Amino acid sequence: MGERPFLVIDTGGFEPVAKEGIMHEMAKQTRQAVAEADMVIFIVDGRQGMTPHDKTITDFLRKSGRQVMLVVNKAEGMRYSAVTADFYELGMGDPYVISAAHGDGVMDLVEEALNLALAQKPVDEEVAVDLGKAIRIAIVGRPNVGKSTMVNTLLGEERVIAFDMPGTTRDSIEIPFERSGQQYTLIDTAGIRRRGKVFEAIEKFSVVKTLQSISEANVVLLLLDAQQDISEQDAHIAGFILESGRALVVGVNKWDGLTSSRRDEIKIDLDRKLDFLSFAKFHYISALKATGVDQLMKSINSAYAAAMSDLSTPKLTRALIEAVEHQQPRRKGSIRPKLR
Incomplete structure (x- = not known):
């Protein structure tokens, strides 16, 4: 997004109490993903409201020590106060409200997640x-x-x-x-x-x-x-x-x-x-x-x-000319970019 690269891990449905089968394996890998993440986005269903499952996941995330953003999805057409009221009980601060299906609030959410993640992870120059x-x-x-x-x-x-x-x-x-x-x-x-x-x-x-x-x-x-x-x-x-x-x-x-x-x-x-x-x-x-x-x-x-290798300007120019002769750059509209 923009000039900041980042890696997103989309986990499967998290069943922390699962003891066997594919749900158990998915839960194990979700725990691993959380442990390695700089930022965890916890998505809940605004139409369904808060569930006991949400509370179980909240307890796990709180114990993980990771920074968590609580995000209420499927909020299109709903007032902020109405869609978020139940979720304050989770004690995770003010929820972010989005509609993933319509793209509402998603870009702002990603931008905020990146800002928070980078703020807590300074570059280690050594x-x-x-x-x-x-x-x-x-x-x-x-x-x-x-x-x-x-x-x-x-x-x-x-x-x-x-x-x-x-x-x-x-x-x-x-x-x-x-x-x-x-x-x-x-x-x-x-x-x-x-x-x-x-x-x-x-x-x-x-x-x-x-x-x-x-x-x-x-x-x-x-x-x-x-x-x-x-x-x-x-x-x-x-x-x-x-x-x-x-x-x-x-x-x-x-x-x-x-x-x-x-x-x-x-x-x-x-x-x-x-x-x-x-x-x-x-x-x-x-x-x-x-x-x-x-x-x-x-x-x-x-x-x-x-x-x-560091190429001098003449070498770089020759390399670009050879590349363009081999493969012309893609048109943008009716115009094809040219070397200057």
Whole structure:
């Protein structure tokens, strides 16, 4: 919103007393989301009025120690005093009134939430400096492509559980290490799945962490599985990396054991389905046997250097001219932007 980036976690319905099943898993992940949040927006139903469930959630939020904004939804056409009267009993201050369906009050709510969150979380300059010393690498890909195995190979020890079962790594794990005198921080993430396939709440938050890890990385290593067909989801992940503006290196894992004809088929498939990644370096590797990893790391260093380099004005101008010759900017109305 505006120039201030922020991450929103939309939790499932919160049943704090649930003991089993999907509602129990959703409650666990909601608790995790609250613990990690800078601001919690507690939405209640203005048409239904206050319920015993609202009181239970209020007790939980009060004990969490997090800053909470009480928001009364579905308030269209209702007077403020009428729609908020019941909810003062919760003891959470003056409620904010919105209509999510109509957009009434939503922008003001978000603006106020950001102001309150930033006011209580000053920037830690020392941490920012420390993080800048190491190249931050996010390792992403579909579940079970070998991300954790890649981390263990780079470190030379088993630091992350690698098991032949999608979803073994649920959380993003940051691991600092040094290689050939260069400091790195590896971000091993849970595999991204297509949003329509994210049924469990626990998987949902893994996706959030992965997308956040990409945004926080300097270079993203996209791992593909050579033993599976290149899917629409691989292209979707690659597209998000491009949109984030991060440097990109592609590793085609599990390359060992494939016949020469199968390898040729895979390369043709990559050229066809991921042609928009033609600028990126592709490496055909085996994370398990550590083959091709040295060259992969060299490409990561090169991608980082290119992304962080300061271009002189003439170089930048030439780069922009070449980019425009390759792809004209999108029209705005009847006018196409031109370089000056």
